[in-house]
Amino acid sequence: MPWEESCAMDQRVSLIGDWLGGEWTVVELSERYGISRKTAYKWIDRYRAEGSAGLSERSHAPRVHGRATPVELAAAIIEQKLARPSWGPRKIIAKLEERYPEAAWPVPSTAGEILKREGLVQPRRRRHRVPPTLGGLTVAERPNQVWATDHKGWFRLGNGERCEPLTIGDGYARYLLGLTAGDSTRGEEARAEFERSFEENGLPEIMRSDNGSPFASPGVTGLTRLSAWWAKLGIRHERTAPGKPQQNGRQERFHLTLREAIEPAAADRAAQAARFAEFRAYYNHERPHEALGQTPPARHYQPSPRPLPKRLPEPEYPREADIRRVRSNGEIKWAGDFLFVSEVLVGEWVAIEERETGELRMRFYNTPIGVIDPQQKRLRRVGAPARRRPNPTQLSPIHPV
Template identity: 60%
Template sequence: MKQRMRFALLADEGEHTMTELCALFEISRQTGYEWLRRYRALGAAGLVDRPRGPHRHGRATPDAVVEAIVALRRERPTWGPRKLVAKLRARAPETPWPSASTVGEILKRADLVSGRRLHRHAPPRLEELTRPQRPNHVWCADHKGWVRLGDRERLEPLTVTDGFSRFLLVLGATASTRTEEAEPLFEQAFREHGLPDVIRTDNGAPFASSGATGLTTLGVRWIKLGIRHERIDPGQPQQNGGHERFHGTLLREAMTPPAADRAAQQARFDAFRHDYNHERPHEALGQTPPAHLFRPTPRPLPDRLPEPDYPPEAAVRKVRQAGEIKWDGSLVHITKALVGEPVAIEETHDGEWVVRYFDVPIGIIDRRTRKLRRRPVPRPGDRPAKTTDQVP
């Protein structure tokens, strides 16, 4: 640094030619002119050592590619590097797009990455639940936590996704968890896509009740349609983990901030649903949108609901207006969800009276208290072994 300063000061005095000064300091004329230029432009700071590496290495990502990545991230601020790469490759497969890790570094340099909180979850118990094997095998349903719309009205959206393809079947801007709001949305989904084999929900309204049977009006209709209702364990949302993660995406991309009113929020939901199904890459699907895997079910919604077909030796009782049946000289409360419906009573090897509706066991009549109690999780050998032909 001192040598460069001496050279620059002597050159500025003009008493020596550039050739003489360069020979004195044992440098090339090109270096001499460069030192002098930097000194005259920046003063002493211009003579400080500079990095010797190239301004741009040969493997740097082209500017046009970087600009496309940044532009898509600004368009989709909730998408991570993998989704961005998948979408860019779909748009321009001929372009050599960088890896997801390189895209992550590009986003960091562009200050487009924020820290993420880590969440700890209890280990899931998915072995007790049906694993989706094909589209429309298992539907997952829930209500997203409620928020206030711009007009201060309550919003508690109903969501239904296909467990296999992640296809978003229902996204309704409902105001509550009432059956009156949920049932028409399920009926519309059944008409559009057919009937699933299983619907998985939590234990809240309108899917389940606190009574011994756990049945609701919605659950009764699903039984009639041949749909098995599968409820996760209380307080274990991770058993419906894929659907819960979807709710996080929904909150970030279509509910923050909430719309001005319900109509505006539903319009926003409709646009989000199309984008989620047809445009947004899904990591669990190999970064393809859900619509690439989803197919309608071959089971259409029937025009008429079937009646239960119980064996002739079963004791059949119709549920009365108060939700009760007459059995063994006593009134046994079943559930108001089955008012007017026939149920069958069958006796097991252990002498228990099992009550079922269609082929679904809904409880056991306690011989001592004459009250219906919940049936434990079925084990091998628990199926009814004989029926009672007496009519108490």
């Protein structure tokens, strides 16, 4: 007759106490406590091996059940995690299914439990995420429609030099088009990487960036030498709103992934550049991307049909437009006076067109760069309200002019 669950532990202790007293045989103890001799010997053996802790009840769950992941598959999951520490269970399973489609791989949640048991998964701190928004910017629907660019933020190399990575990515395919290990955010340095990307992949329709150097300037036109060059190539420049990094969220998210190629930093610039080149190949052709159905970006990208021209085209302005050449001081002559435009456009031709509303809009190639305020005789930003001159009759009599 089995022991009652409510006092099983007490009876085991009592059994061992009687056995230690030496007055009872195992057969007599079995009859006394209503258990089999096999059960009596089990608890005596556990006491001998573990002491009083051995009398506690153990789990009856099977050590290996019928649905357990085979050892060799679990080992492959662990091996892939060790090879790519930044990958999560979904990427790991997607890559293993691609390499060995004949195997019955577990679902990502099971792979996560396997990694957790091995201590290879660290709990993540939950963050309050702001819903992403493009704020009226173009949503990429095909390759080369929107490229995004940004500087990740500088870090120190092993030799103490400063490194300012520039990244260029396709907004649709997430394809990494450019990645540098430069030492600054100068426009000349960035242009060299854009030239290489354009020669290799052709021209995009739109280039998206923030409002920082070398992509934009705080001047009325917002142009820099780099963005003026984009305008000549027929590339429309979209700028995110100040303080809205989520509008360029894919590029911002990529910068978190880029840590794999930065931490720890390489010894010098040449070594970091080599590491970036290796990372770019891995990111484009090997690393599964969740937004692409756990496939690498290279499967979704193709070069642009618009090649980089050998010579920059001349602007095509309509005959009815008022065309002016920007002087050496950044001004144009207009309505018998001088109007400052931008020093970036010195020597370039701009067009002034009157719209149906009477607004005088100035553009450089196909890029609107400002609106002429006839009263103030100055250029203001597109969309900015015109300043009105005060009416002398409305001034306060307390402060006569």
